[in-house]
Amino acid sequence: MMNKNIHLQDLGNKDYKVAWDYQEQLFKEIVDFKIHKRSNPETVTPNYFLFVEHPHVYTLGKSGDVSNLLLSEKQLETKGATFYKINRGGDITYHGPGQIVGYPILDLENFFTDIHKYLRFLEEVIILTLSEYNIIGVRSEGETGVWLDVGTPFARKICAMGVRASRWVTMHGFALNVNSDLGYFDNIIPCGIKGKAVTSLNVELGVKEVNEQEVKEKILNHFSNLFQSTFI
Incomplete structure (x- = not known):
């Protein structure tokens, strides 16, 4: 049986390590559930979607190069930022106030078993959200995420992405x-x-400030439509 209900949680402003540990907890819960589900195939695995905003932090993915961080430990401290090497794909990125971070922790067997398609769907959610603000977001070949003005000297990234998946369960x-x-x-x-x-x-x-709650609602609407899911 496929479960297309997704438990939605907005964690507010949360330390990166605290949120990462919570992701790991939910991730393990789903994986363990799937392992035990074999004896009772009628049960359904849960799905989660976390919104969060982090204090200033830099994170480095598994395939990343630490030399892409241009600050020393002391400089990080001066800027009030932290740094973590983490278990997602991709290189280095920044999280901080004013940024909407979304962590879908899904059993893709409830939707489709295709990681490439999953990443493209995440990009599409953001592209469709930006289009509601009359901004044309696009993909850049070989570079996961959402960009503006690709192919011009003014190419710039507006949304970074990096995921981890095991047994078709996602995180980050x-x-x-x-x-x-x-x-x-x-x-x-x-x-x-x-x-x-x-x-x-x-x-x-x-503009000085965009209504972040409004952006979140648009993201959820497009996510729900693309994944044919319901947030609960």
Whole structure:
């Protein structure tokens, strides 16, 4: 049986390590459930979707190069930021206030068993959300995430993505810059890609602040439609 209900939780502002540990807890819960489910195939595995905002933090994925962090430990402390090596794909990225981070912790066997398709669907959720603000988000070949003006000297990334999956269970996800302090990206080579800028929704719209709750609602609407799911 396939379960397309997704438990939605907004964690508010949460320390990265605390949120990561919570993700791991839910991830393990689903994997363990799947293992025991073999004896009772009529049971359904749960799905979760977490919204969170992190204090200033830099995270480095499994395939990342630590030299893409351009700060020393002391400089990190001065900027009030932390740093973690984590178990998602991708290189280095920044999370902080004004950024909407989404962590879908799904059993993809409830939806489709295709990681490539899953990543493209995550990108599509953000592309469709941006389109509601008359911003054209696109994919950049070989570079996961959502970009603006790809193929021009003004290419810039507005949403980073990185996931982990095991036994078709996902964790980690996307980080959409909405009202972000883009200065913090100057301290890294974002996603290990040199010579490309980052941007934020409020910058693109030329406004001081975008309503983040409104953005979250749009994200959930598009996610629900694409994954044919219901948030509970």
